Amino acid sequence: MEQKELLRILDLSTYIAFDFETTGLSPESDRIIEIAAIKFEGGVAVDRFVTLVNPERQIDSFITDITGISNAMVSDAPVEGKIVDDILDFMEDFPLVAHNISFDINFLNNLCERYDKKIVEHQLYDTLQLSRTFLFFHPTHNLGSIAEYFNSSAVGSHRAEADTVNTGLIFQHLIHEAASYPLEVFSKIVAVSKNHDMHNSHLYINISNYLKKEGNLKTGLVKSKLEKHLYSNIFATTGNGSLSELTVEEVFANGGRLNQIMDSYESRPTQQAYSDFVLKMLNADQSYCAIEAGTGLGKSMAYLFPALQKAFSKENESPVIISCHTKHLQDQLFNKDLPLLAKALDVSLHAMVLKGRSNYICMTRLNWLISDAGQLLRKDEVESLFPIIVWLNVTQTGDLSECAGFWGTRPYKIAEMIQSESGFCTTSLCSSNDGCYYGPIRQAVNDSQVIIVNHALLLSNMNNPGLLPEYEAVIIDEAHNLVDVAYDQLTLEVNMFKVNAILDIMDPNTSSAKRWTQKIEILLDDNPKLKMHYKTLQADCETSRNNGKSFFDDLTSSIAGRINKEVPFPQHIIMNNLLEGYSNFNIQIQEFELALSGINQALKGMLGQLQSLDPENNEFGDISQLFENSMEAIASLQSEIALLTHDQQNGWVYWQQGQYRQGRSKDKDLHVSVKGAPIDIAHDFAESFMQSVKQCVLTSATLRVEESFDYFLQRTGISLLDKDIVHTAEFHSPFYYEDQVRYFQYQGKNGQNPGLVADVIYECHKRFGKRMMALFTSRQALNYVYHELQKKPGGRQLPIFAQVAGSSRYAMLRGMHRAENGILLGTNSFWEGVDLPRDLLEILIISKLPFSVPTEPRIQAYGNMLQQQGRNSFMEFTVPEAVVKFRQGFGRLIRTIEDEGMFIVMDERIIGKRYGSVFSDAIPVRMEPFSIVEELIR
DSSP: OOHHHHHHHTTOSEEEEEEEEESSSOTTTOOEEEEEEEEEETTEEEEEEEEEOBOSSOOOHHHHHHHOOOHHHHTTSOBHHHHHHHHHHHHTTOOEEETTHHHHHHHHHHHHHHTTOOOOOOOEEEHHHHHHHHTTTSSOOSHHHHHHHTTOOOTTTTSHHHHHHHHHHHHHHHHHHHTTSOHHHHHHHHHHTTTSOOTTHHHHHHHHHHHHHHTOOSSOSSOOOOOOOOOOSEEEEOOSOOOTTOOHHHHHSTTSHHHHHOTTOOOOHHHHHHHHHHHHHHHSSSEEEEEEEOTTSOHHHHHHHHHHHHHHOTTOOSOEEEEESSHHHHHHIIIIIHHHHHHHHTOOEEEEEOOOGGGBBOHHHHHHHHHHHHHHOOHHHHHHHHHHHHHTTTOSSOBGGGOHHHHTTOOHHHHHHHBOOTTSSSSGGGGGGTTTTHHHHHHHHTTOSEEEEEHHHHHHHHHSTTSSOOOSEEEESSGGGHHHHHHHHHOEEEEHHHHHHHHHHHOTTSGGGHHHHHHHHTTGGGOHHHHHHHHHHHHHHHHHHHHHHHHHHHHHHHHGGGSOTTOOSOEEEEESOHHHHTGGGHHHHHHHHHHHHHHHHHHHHHHHHHHHHOTTOSSSHHHHHHHHHHHHHHHHHHHHHHHHHTOOOTTEEEEEEEEEEEOSSSSEEEEEEEEEEESOOHHHHHHHTGGGOSEEEEEESOOOBTTBSHHHHHHHTGGGSOGGGEEEEEEOOSSOHHHHEEEEEEOSSOTTOHHHHHHHHHHHHHHHOOOEEEEOSOHHHHHHHHHHHHHSTTGGGSOEEEOOTTOOHHHHHHHHHHOTTOEEEEOGGGSSSOOOOGGGOOEEEEOSOOOOOTTSHHHHHHHHHHHHTTOOHIIIIIHHHHHHHHHHHHTTTOOSTTOOEEEEEOOTHHHHSTTHHHHHTTSSSOEEEESSTHHHHO
């Protein structure tokens, strides 16, 4: 079906796309500064209304930075009263389309009210909701990101006319994609939203009605044009080969198994040596090894072959676990390297990617929620289900992380109501849905020779055994991140959001509990004991919530003066003595803990009554499971409150965390948490994790500091193990760095000055016209440089892809692919896991050495511990941590043997400080000092 015809049958032959730029976010108190409205007929723009508007007030510099609209630009523009009739006449009663239309329509309606104009009831279409729903796989859904996705220009974004053109065209792409889905999808969307007036509802109803009219129950109106790249989490293949006699050389040498199926294959001696070493380690009775493998060596393929040999060996009866930190590497291993190797080896193989249970959707719980949505959910919560309904039409895994459109609204309450949990998916409750997704996955675990996980799941299994099957051998790639992930897993946190989330599930007074309370309340009159426990549960849930709120409200008041309202990130107050620190809150804490105990007693009593009524769990099995899970959650919450407020542990650091966030009003609200973590995980990690496996390979491109593994071995606790079973090895990169890279080191003063960094970026862009990336250690530093670049001649036309508010990693990287001279400005997430080979990146700038924030409690406590031991915490902790990250940053530049580039470091401390040589020596290229920008570009 042609696009013009599709628009016609959906009553969208004519529509108006529009966008307002404003002085702020409030439709009542802020004013419009630019209007753009474009009329589309048959999918073509035929008319437009565009004007600046004088708001009759000052435009904040923050708004000018975003929009490019200054006070001078609007000084001679018409005021809103002069154009209100013009814009209303242009819009008539046509359907209106905008990105996040609630924002724009509220400003339009307030404009009408101020001038006593009739508010026209338009059909409203929101491309933000459509994008989240039908581009559910896309990581972000701001207008610029979606424009990049559909190859529309994002240049000029945050100016009304450019945004409106993009919105009108994006709308057509999204209409086409929506129309590719079958009737079942729209029937569910219409049913779940029947009690709410939703944007795009006319679209969903019109598609549904047309499909019914055509008698089409299986397919959509059109075929999708989009690739969704959704994979299975199970890989199974059959083959005739055997691994028992196969050698590393027969696989990796020229003419070997891999060479036979890869035209561009190049044998690398270091890759073979690496694979041989891993094979030796996995075949040892007991071994723990740290291996550094230089970039470009091909380590993932090199450890996969020994992993398969280990998994298939006669002596081994358990799978080999492979753990990664980033999804990028996980996808590469599972969807590219493993299938390729299995094909080359011609073996039968069953492998899988496994995540924690809560990552998977439970169809039973979802269907319950959809059927009760009218009673349970607000309008925005109903809307968050749209992406889930669409995604379920195509997913093979049921892994909720695939559905980025769902997570974009932070629907944590909804997630808890639909994710798999104990008692579901692997029991009879979900038999009608064939165990949903998690049930088959648990079965597949027993058939798999290789299981790929992330570090978080690997370490969760340390404290919660049973998440993974029994195993003896594990390969941990990206091992330089392992300690940080371990700290995250072991850190405890309690705040009011967490308390409410736990109580909402079991509190009979909440909408979340309606499904089970409806079944229970029928029984109460005939069962006085059940009724008594039920009433107690109601009372204790309310008391717990009130006591928890009382504690956190008082705590918030007591620390508010120590938390800076203007700082956008979390701030910390370290507690040296819990009993002293919380002495003013003893009564609230005791009453809180007592009420939580009452909840568990009430749940226990109700559970006993249900089991006497239904001993086989045929009728109330789901409720019994819910109560058991809730009792476990309450007990865990009690334990955490005790540990974080009065049960102080030796070797732990405790702190209060405060952060101001924008509330529903214009004022910011202070959000407070209490937190705690072990100071040094080495001993526990060595005992709890390392000694639970027989063979452990830890590998990365960046494990060594000053050519030594000592720091890594110390932090992971491997240095505490018997030296006879601990091994280290280094295998160099095949790259010729001296021929491929020039390293320029700034030696002047104040190299991190935003103006100077901007000068370097700007002049290199003008002189070389090549793609470059600048890495920063904070958003603030990045923003300063970004604004300095915008002030340069032609600065607003520079092809900059900056990690500023509302930006998308995906859109930034896609932009770099499209712009031949793109400039990427990135912070933490771009220091590693970014692959821009060949001419996609030829200039890399590091603005500042990546030292950790010294006031972060876990970092401060570890440094203090070293100082108390008479050690130099800066040289033995701060510097090594920064060197590892510095090396990761450098690794972004050269990704293949053909790459060439410039590496520019603006932090003069590398030359001016004694510790600087630790950083410069970590780069395998001779340093060339420079003092002025001209020395770079001559």
